[in-house]
Amino acid sequence: xxxxxxxxxxxxxxxxxxxxxxxxxxxxxxxxxxxxxxxxxxxxxxxxxxxxxxxxxxxxxxxxxxxxxxxxxxxxxxxxxxxxxxxxxxxxxxxxxxxxxxxxxxxxxxxxxxxxxxxxxxxxxxxxxxxxxxxxxxxxxxxxxxxxxxxxxxxxxxxxxxxxxxxxxxxxxxxxxxxxxxxxxxxxxxxxxxxxxxxxxxxxxxxxxxxxxxxxxxxxxxxxxxxxxxxxxxxxxxxxxxxxxxxxxxxxxxxxxxxxxxxxxxxxxxxxxxxxxxxxxxxxxxxxxxxxxxxxxxxxxxxxxxxxxxxxxxxxxxxxxxx
Numbered sequence: 001x002x003x004x005x006x007x008x009x010x011x012x013x014x015x016x017x018x019x020x021x022x023x024x025x026x027x028x029x030x031x032x033x034x035x036x037x038x039x040x041x042x043x044x045x046x047x048x049x050x051x052x053x054x055x056x057x058x059x060x061x062x063x064x065x066x067x068x069x070x071x072x073x074x075x076x077x078x079x080x081x082x083x084x085x086x087x088x089x090x091x092x093x094x095x096x097x098x099x100x101x102x103x104x105x106x107x108x109x110x111x112x113x114x115x116x117x118x119x120x121x122x123x124x125x126x127x128x129x130x131x132x133x134x135x136x137x138x139x140x141x142x143x144x145x146x147x148x149x150x151x152x153x154x155x156x157x158x159x160x161x162x163x164x165x166x167x168x169x170x171x172x173x174x175x176x177x178x179x180x181x182x183x184x185x186x187x188x189x190x191x192x193x194x195x196x197x198x199x200x201x202x203x204x205x206x207x208x209x210x211x212x213x214x215x216x217x218x219x220x221x222x223x224x225x226x227x228x229x230x231x232x233x234x235x236x237x238x239x240x241x242x243x244x245x246x247x248x249x250x251x252x253x254x255x256x257x258x259x260x261x262x263x264x265x266x267x268x269x270x271x272x273x274x275x276x277x278x279x280x281x282x283x284x285x286x287x288x289x290x291x292x293x294x295x296x297x298x299x300x301x302x303x304x305x306x307x308x309x310x311x312x313x314x315x316x317x318x319x320x321x322x323x
Contacts, residue, residue, distance in 0.1 A: 031068030031080035043231035046245035053223030085137035096211035098308035108265035109198040113174035126151040131158040131172035141201040142176035
C-alpha cells in the first residue's frame, strides 16, 4: 500500500502532467490593418479579450490589407484583416481561405479634385485626367461612377504614395485614391481641395482565415470571433472608451479625439450578408472584364463558396443573412 506522502506526491505529479494539456493556450497569428477601420480588434488587444476564449494572439501590423492577405496565403498568418477586393482576386484564383466576418464599412468615399466650385458632379469630370491606382477597389469605384454619369475621362494610373503629389502638381485634375490619403490631400492642396461624395461604393473591411484554421482549428476560429464580438460591444456601448483603446493600441499616434472624428465615417458591425457577396461578384466581373485574371466569368456561387458563415452564426445568428 502506498504511503500517504508518496500518494500525495503521485497525485500532484499526475496533475502536473494532465492539467497543462487541458488549459494550454492556443496561439494564433493575426495580420492587422489600420486599427481605426476595425476598432473591435483594438479593444480585444487592449483588454486582452482573447484570454476568456483560452487563446493568445500574435498580432502583426501590415501597411495594407493586400500585403496581409498575401502573407496569409503564403502560410505566415492564420487570420488577416483587409478590404473585400483582395478576397475577390483570391477567390478567382481558387486560393485557400474563407471570409468569416465583415467587420466594418467605410461610408465616406469621395473623388478629390482641384476644379473649384464649378465641378458639381461626376459628369463635370468629362474628358479630364483622373488619377487612380489601376486594378484596385478605387479604380472599380471610379469606373462605375463614370459609367453611371454616362461620361468618359482619361484614367491615369498612379501609385498610392504619388497620387497626392500628382494632383498638387496638376498632372491630374482629379483623383480616386485610398481613404487613408484624404487627410494628406486636404493638407497639401489647402484652398484648392474639393471633393465629390460617392455613395455607390464603400470599402467593406473583412476578416479571413486560412482553410487550415477553418478545417482543423474551428474552436480557435470561433474564439477569435467571440473576442472580437465582445470588443464590438465596447465599440457600440462606450465609444469614448473604444476611441481611447484604439489610441492606446496605436501608441498615441492617433489621439482619442482624432479617432472619434475618423470613426464617424464608418459603420462597425460584424456581419455576413448577400450585399457583400453581390459586391464581390460585381468586382469579380469587373476584374474579368479587364482581362486581369483569365478563366470563366465569376459568379455569386463562386464568391459564396469562399464565405464561411457557420462561426459567426454560432455566436449571433442575426448577423448572418445569406442565401
